[in-house]
Amino acid sequence: MSHGHVVVIGGGGTGAAIVHDLVLRGFTATLVERGELTSGTTGRHHGQLHSGARYAVGDREIARECMDEVRTLQRIAPEALEMNYGLFIALTDEDVAFAPTFVEACEESTIPTREIPVEQALRMEPNVNPAIKKAVQVPDGTIDAWRLPLHFFATAKHNGADIRTFTEVVEILSAGSAVTGVRVRDLATDREYEIKADMVVSATGAWAEKVARLGGIHIPVTPGPGTMVAVRKRLNNMVISHLHPAGDGDIVVPQRGLSIIGSTQWKTDDPDTVEVPKADIDYLVKRASDLIPVFSETPIHAAWSASRPLAGASSNVEDGRKMSRDFIAIDHGTSDNLKGLISIIGGKATVLRAMGEKTVDMICSLFGVEEPCQTAETPLLPHRAFYNSRLAVRPQEVSL
Amino acid sequence: MSNATHDPATLAEPALRTVVFRIERKQRAAADGSGGWGEYEVPVKGHTTVVDALEWIKNHLDATLLFRHSCHHGSCGTCGMIINGVQKLACTTNVIELVAAAEEAGTDTTIEVRPLQTMTHIGDLAVDPTPLFDHFPVGASYLRPSEANKKAEIPEEIDHYVRFENCIECGLCVSACPVVAIRGFMAPAPLAAYNREIDKRPERADQLLPEVDSDEGVWGCDRHLNCSAVCPTGVYPAKHIAMLQKKIQKRRDG
Ligand SMILES: Cc1cc2nc3c(=O)[nH]c(=O)nc-3n(C[C@H](O)[C@H](O)[C@H](O)COP(=O)(O)OP(=O)(O)OC[C@H]3O[C@@H](n4cnc5c(N)ncnc54)[C@H](O)[C@@H]3O)c2cc1C
Ligand code: SF4
Numbered sequence A: 001m002s003h004g005h006v007v008v009i010g011g012g013g014t015g016a017a018i019v020h021d022l023v024l025r026g027f028t029a030t031l032v033e034r035g036e037l038t039s040g041t042t043g044r045h046h047g048q049l050h051s052g053a054r055y056a057v058g059d060r061e062i063a064r065e066c067m068d069e070v071r072t073l074q075r076i077a078p079e080a081l082e083m084n085y086g087l088f089i090a091l092t093d094e095d096v097a098f099a100p101t102f103v104e105a106c107e108e109s110t111i112p113t114r115e116i117p118v119e120q121a122l123r124m125e126p127n128v129n130p131a132i133k134k135a136v137q138v139p140d141g142t143i144d145a146w147r148l149p150l151h152f153f154a155t156a157k158h159n160g161a162d163i164r165t166f167t168e169v170v171e172i173l174s175a176g177s178a179v180t181g182v183r184v185r186d187l188a189t190d191r192e193y194e195i196k197a198d199m200v201v202s203a204t205g206a207w208a209e210k211v212a213r214l215g216g217i218h219i220p221v222t223p224g225p226g227t228m229v230a231v232r233k234r235l236n237n238m239v240i241s242h243l244h245p246a247g248d249g250d251i252v253v254p255q256r257g258l259s260i261i262g263s264t265q266w267k268t269d270d271p272d273t274v275e276v277p278k279a280d281i282d283y284l285v286k287r288a289s290d291l292i293p294v295f296s297e298t299p300i301h302a303a304w305s306a307s308r309p310l311a312g313a314s315s316n317v318e319d320g321r322k323m324s325r326d327f328i329a330i331d332h333g334t335s336d337n338l339k340g341l342i343s344i345i346g347g348k349a350t351v352l353r354a355m356g357e358k359t360v361d362m363i364c365s366l367f368g369v370e371e372p373c374q375t376a377e378t379p380l381l382p383h384r385a386f387y388n389s390r391l392a393v394r395p396q397e398v399s400l
Numbered sequence B: 001m002s003n004a005t006h007d008p009a010t011l012a013e014p015a016l017r018t019v020v021f022r023i024e025r026k027q028r029a030a031a032d033g034s035g036g037w038g039e040y041e042v043p044v045k046g047h048t049t050v051v052d053a054l055e056w057i058k059n060h061l062d063a064t065l066l067f068r069h070s071c072h073h074g075s076c077g078t079c080g081m082i083i084n085g086v087q088k089l090a091c092t093t094n095v096i097e098l099v100a101a102a103e104e105a106g107t108d109t110t111i112e113v114r115p116l117q118t119m120t121h122i123g124d125l126a127v128d129p130t131p132l133f134d135h136f137p138v139g140a141s142y143l144r145p146s147e148a149n150k151k152a153e154i155p156e157e158i159d160h161y162v163r164f165e166n167c168i169e170c171g172l173c174v175s176a177c178p179v180v181a182i183r184g185f186m187a188p189a190p191l192a193a194y195n196r197e198i199d200k201r202p203e204r205a206d207q208l209l210p211e212v213d214s215d216e217g218v219w220g221c222d223r224h225l226n227c228s229a230v231c232p233t234g235v236y237p238a239k240h241i242a243m244l245q246k247k248i249q250k251r252r253d254g
């Protein structure tokens, strides 16, 4: 018997992990996405599987969570990752002086580091700036931004979740101070209809403010777009990062036949109308060339941007922050007197599973049910199983 | 994060020119008498892609426009369309380059966009790619050894550098294949996936080769080579079909 029906709004990585966790824990779940799956921020992110090294100096807890999830994803979705490790490289004396702080912070966050002698580092990554002064290896990698979430969607669908694309939520329905469902528009037919729900979860990232407004709630979220530039050659196999306090344009992520530099960050009013600033492209190519000099001579393949949700100050946001340092889960029942609505904002593609776990933990406690999370131990189905159940066989399960 | 590049002036650079897009929107035809096509004027910059232009239309002119997109850098495979008559990824197709090509050829600079054939139509330019996955091999790995910096040393923790397969499952090859249009054929991308899998795991040859040894499989290919011409990631499906044919022949010959 189902514990209840939950509607998840938003088909990015966060929605994918939530809907997968919900059906595993015995809920009935429907996910609605206004476009194709991962057409918001998720599909466009930089594609870095974060060991957490980038965050360790600033926040050990976030870094440790990344590392835990890298280990978990390697078990449950190895085919969605290029697991080639990463090198943090020091370019200046200042960077070299920063290295011990960096290594110590990584160790305190359970991130294994290894200093690689410069000559060896250059043998591992021949295109890296030959003037590097130090190199530290960490367990970074590359994510397929579309196919990792698709692993979650495929498994959720296989387990009975109802996933509807090109379906936009136009109103969050309520009676008194409790949510009763959503009103959606099927964008292919222009037909509007209602979906009844015991609980509604908004996993709409940079769109969280717009969606909360459909239920009459205000959450201060400013979209913070960032640009990435890909060149048409795979120059590196490991993720190459600048060994310095995290900043703009300091990571080159390889993926398939590409190398990708990212990112920048600015602010905008509307996540739908973001364009790529030419100045960003020039700036990023220049920064990439500090790390990998041939980057600037390699033809540009694509330049694009994606929006982070930057949460402002308000009492509901402060309530939500208590859940995790990295993302915000707001129970609007306690912070805005609208029961049965939750908003999830922030996080990282790397920690999507953990975000799903914490969100569904919150849902379980609101429903008063006790169901342990199983997603860390449940191998996911291959991405192609989303489209064809015959393909729900993992490569390692093939019998000859 | 600090950033010196972002004063508002640099964000708002001027458009280079206005380009007309003619978009097939079949399901609107009966409703609005438009004949199933919509025309839109879009301001474009040097780096504007067709996907950027479609987003601009959706946000500024007609919010009902449907199309698929996700990664915006040619890796997910969701944005395949027929652009000026050719199967392309909208996200890596530069608008100014299309216009320049038309001007050079002395033809109309209007950009015509239609949905991919051979997939299930959802609306406007959006299709459901399910048919593409009908004939993929079961249990095929999506990873392969990386060819970049071949002689490079590797981290102690791994056997070799890996990367995702080239095929991004965009279906451009399937839509461009004249055989798919006229008779039952497993289609280029799935057949290429068979050959990749057998190359990576030769122990699966006995199991997989019989699955493609038929007139709907590798022997259905008439070598039009459209698939290899349109593939955005250099898979060259026709080459993989020929290699499968050779593998089958070799097994027959003993
Ligand atoms: C520039 C940049 C680079 C990044 N790089 C990395 C990286 O390298 N590694 C990493 O781990 N993380 C990275 N991230 C973070 C990561 O991308 C995000 O944390 C993650 O993708 C957020 O996913 P989400 O599902 O919460 O949001 P989204 O993916 O934005 O999903 C929200 C969805 O809601 C949908 N939606 C909105 N309104 C409605 C409505 N009314 N009805 C129905 N659906 C609706 C949208 O269409 C959208 O698909 C990066 C982020 C940015 C901005
Ligand atoms: S073989 Fe090429 S054209 Fe065909 S689906 Fe794969 S990437 Fe697309």
Ligand code: FES
Pocket: B068, B069, B070, B071, B072, B073, B074, B075, B076, B077, B078, B079, B080, B089, B090, B091, B092
């Ligand atoms: S949007 Fe991913 S390939 Fe074009």
